[in-house]
Amino acid sequence: MQEHRYDVLIVGAGGAGMRAAIEAAPRARTAVLTKLYPTRSHTGAAQGGMCAALANVEEDNWEWHTFDTVKGGDYIVDQDAAEIMAKEAIDAVLDLEKMGLPFNRTPEGRIDQRRFGGHTRDHGKAPVRRACYAADRTGHMILQTLYQNCVKHDVEFFNEFYALDLCLSENEDGELTATGVVAYELATGEIHVFHAKSIVFATGGSGRMYKTTSNAHTLTGDGMGIVFRKGLPLEDMEFHQFHPTGLAGLGILISEAVRGEGGILRNVDGERFMERYAPTIKDLAPRDIVARSMVLEVLEGRGAGPNKDYVYIDVTHLGEDVLNEKLPDITEFARTYLGVDPVTEYVPVFPTCHYVMGGIPTNVEGQVLRNNTEIVHGLFAAGECACVSVHGANRLGTNSLLDINVFGRRAGIAAAEYANSASFVPLPEAPTTMVDGWLETLLSEHGHERVADIRTSLQATMDANASVFRTEDTLKQALKDVQALKERYAHIRIHDKGKRFNSDLLEAIELGFLLEMAEVTVVGAINRKESRGGHAREDYPTRDDVNFMRHTMAYKKGTDLLSDIELDYKPVVQTRYEPMERKY
Ligand SMILES: Cc1cc2nc3c(=O)[nH]c(=O)nc-3n(C[C@H](O)[C@H](O)[C@H](O)COP(=O)(O)OP(=O)(O)OC[C@H]3O[C@@H](n4cnc5c(N)ncnc54)[C@H](O)[C@@H]3O)c2cc1C
Numbered sequence: 001m002q003e004h005r006y007d008v009l010i011v012g013a014g015g016a017g018m019r020a021a022i023e024a025a026p027r028a029r030t031a032v033l034t035k036l037y038p039t040r041s042h043t044g045a046a047q048g049g050m051c052a053a054l055a056n057v058e059e060d061n062w063e064w065h066t067f068d069t070v071k072g073g074d075y076i077v078d079q080d081a082a083e084i085m086a087k088e089a090i091d092a093v094l095d096l097e098k099m100g101l102p103f104n105r106t107p108e109g110r111i112d113q114r115r116f117g118g119h120t121r122d123h124g125k126a127p128v129r130r131a132c133y134a135a136d137r138t139g140h141m142i143l144q145t146l147y148q149n150c151v152k153h154d155v156e157f158f159n160e161f162y163a164l165d166l167c168l169s170e171n172e173d174g175e176l177t178a179t180g181v182v183a184y185e186l187a188t189g190e191i192h193v194f195h196a197k198s199i200v201f202a203t204g205g206s207g208r209m210y211k212t213t214s215n216a217h218t219l220t221g222d223g224m225g226i227v228f229r230k231g232l233p234l235e236d237m238e239f240h241q242f243h244p245t246g247l248a249g250l251g252i253l254i255s256e257a258v259r260g261e262g263g264i265l266r267n268v269d270g271e272r273f274m275e276r277y278a279p280t281i282k283d284l285a286p287r288d289i290v291a292r293s294m295v296l297e298v299l300e301g302r303g304a305g306p307n308k309d310y311v312y313i314d315v316t317h318l319g320e321d322v323l324n325e326k327l328p329d330i331t332e333f334a335r336t337y338l339g340v341d342p343v344t345e346y347v348p349v350f351p352t353c354h355y356v357m358g359g360i361p362t363n364v365e366g367q368v369l370r371n372n373t374e375i376v377h378g379l380f381a382a383g384e385c386a387c388v389s390v391h392g393a394n395r396l397g398t399n400s401l402l403d404i405n406v407f408g409r410r411a412g413i414a415a416a417e418y419a420n421s422a423s424f425v426p427l428p429e430a431p432t433t434m435v436d437g438w439l440e441t442l443l444s445e446h447g448h449e450r451v452a453d454i455r456t457s458l459q460a461t462m463d464a465n466a467s468v469f470r471t472e473d474t475l476k477q478a479l480k481d482v483q484a485l486k487e488r489y490a491h492i493r494i495h496d497k498g499k500r501f502n503s504d505l506l507e508a509i510e511l512g513f514l515l516e517m518a519e520v521t522v523v524g525a526i527n528r529k530e531s532r533g534g535h536a537r538e539d540y541p542t543r544d545d546v547n548f549m550r551h552t553m554a555y556k557k558g559t560d561l562l563s564d565i566e567l568d569y570k571p572v573v574q575t576r577y578e579p580m581e582r583k584y
Pocket of ligand 1: 011012013014015016017033034035036037038041042043044045046047048049050138139161162163164202203204205214215216219222223253255354355382383384385397398399400401402404
């Protein structure tokens with residue numbers, strides 16, 4: 001076992017982790033621990049843009065952006081946090097520009113902006129150009145720019161290190177403090193303990209619990225799982241976002257920027273069906289509304305293809321030059337993966353699991369909450385694994401690249417300031433006991449179940465039973481399936497018993513996190529007997545503000561994989577906007 005000591009330890013080198021590192025490193029001794037090489041993080045796959053009310057191409061302001069975010073999130077957004085995000089968005093984009101990010105420009109040389117779903121002028125009157133972008137590779141540019149700036153600030157990276165456990169210490173007054181992280185080094189199989197004053201989780205999402213997803217294979221909810229297993233809560237996990245335009249049958253993302261640039265959704269009859277569902281902003285309605293409309297078209301028999309199970313996105317009227325200049329990557333995706341040329345043909349699309357709105361609850365400084373009011377000292381979270389909550393029940397497109405920059409920065413500053421004011425709290429006496437025992441069990445000879453089989457079954461039941469539309473019956477089926485899979489998981493067999501690059505072992509560990517995150521998702525969804533944002537219950541089709549205008553807080557009772565989940569609720573922070581009917 002090797003021990004390391006840092007003032008600030010950041011777990012995750014995506015956009016949120018590296019934005020935090022850029023703030024923490026000049027202020028305190030900082031290291032980043034990441035299971036992927038930093039520039040392979042999923043942030044690099046983000047396509048369409050990052051929004052800020054710069055008003056570079058038309059009138060806009062942060063108040064309209066706040067309103068859109070709150071309404072887009074179906075009113076369980078914490079409005080104080082949304083306001084901070086919309087205000088700080090402008091500097092967040094300018095900071096990236098100063099760091100060297102090559103944004104697309106207007107002819108006058110300003111950062112260009114384009115339309116995206118749910119972003120409107122003057123409280124819903126018409127779509128507004130708010131998303132800053134670098135072709136359809138915005139996330140790639142952000143990730144590279146942040147990495148280069150981390151190198152400039154001498155941030156230390158531990159690449160291909162998997163965080164497996166968090167160490168907490170409780171004082172006489174019952175206050176919790178985070179003291180360290182236990183990690184597994186992929187190259188050697190060695191266990192490392194990182195002793196730190198501040199720990200920031202920035203481990204991304206958990207979309208791989210679904211079969212149809214735009215998420216990378218690595219998005220397995222590790223950070224959320226680690227925290228949850230420590231008895232800390234997860235917030236609003238029943239809200240997953242299904243992005244309308246995944247390539248049909250594959251789930252690979254076709255960015256909303258396609259509709260921002262004028263792309264049109266059509267059913268098998270060629271009808272622009274969004275005119276019926278969202279007459280004012282049509283194809284640029286928020287994602288939950290568009291995804292449901294697409295599924296309804298298919299359910300009502302207006303789907304296309306041999307099985308009538310998808311609709312089309314039509315960009316043929318945009319012309320080859322616009323596609324090459326502004327949407328080159330996704331034009332290529334359609335050609336490569338479906339053999340369809342968007343220049344002349346409609347592209348088959350269907351909703352794909354894209355983003356988790358819920359996560360580790362934090363306040364606006366990124367401090368992790370242990371219940372509705374108290375924090376865990378020295379523990380922070382930012383990015384997709386966190387829930388501030390700025391996305392409520394449905395995130396608007398381009399608000400995540402913004403979230404990771406605004407709240408990554410805030411968490412980095414808060415973590416460094418805390419580290420500079422606090423002293424090291426001792427680690428537990430034998431910090432690796434849990435992990436040692438866990439790995440030994442996983443590698444023991446007794447099991448017979450295959451990791452890949454359990455993962456395939458998990459993804460199948462989540463797709464079938466907990467996707468765009470849900471009912472009590474389908475969700476209960478999903479819960480039964482997930483719990484049965486957890487029992488099978490206790491008997492898995494890992495064939496590679498070696499120490500070097502044992503990816504078999506790590507995949508098994510990731511599957512454990514996924515199973516647990518799926519269970520939290522489904523339990524929360526069963527209990528939320530209403531439809532709101534990304535959570536659409538056919539048996540409770542309307543929003544119920546009297547009983548459910550509140551966040552779900554899920555706690556694990558016990559340390560066993562099969563332990564029960566207990567639910568509690570947290571009030572929504574409402575400042576300026578009363579909940580309204582959500583028409584577009
Ligand atoms: C295809 C696609 C396109 C998108 N397009 C857009 C867009 O145009 N605009 C927008 O706003 N949003 C977009 N999003 C969403 C947005 O990109 C993500 O929500 C955001 O980038 C998440 O950033 P993050 O830093 O929180 O996590 P990630 O970038 O996913 O990084 C997670 C990091 O955590 C590390 N990690 C995870 N588990 C462990 C562990 N156990 N131990 C150590 N390290 C660990 C990983 O190594 C990685 O470095 C898109 C998402 C996808 C999938």
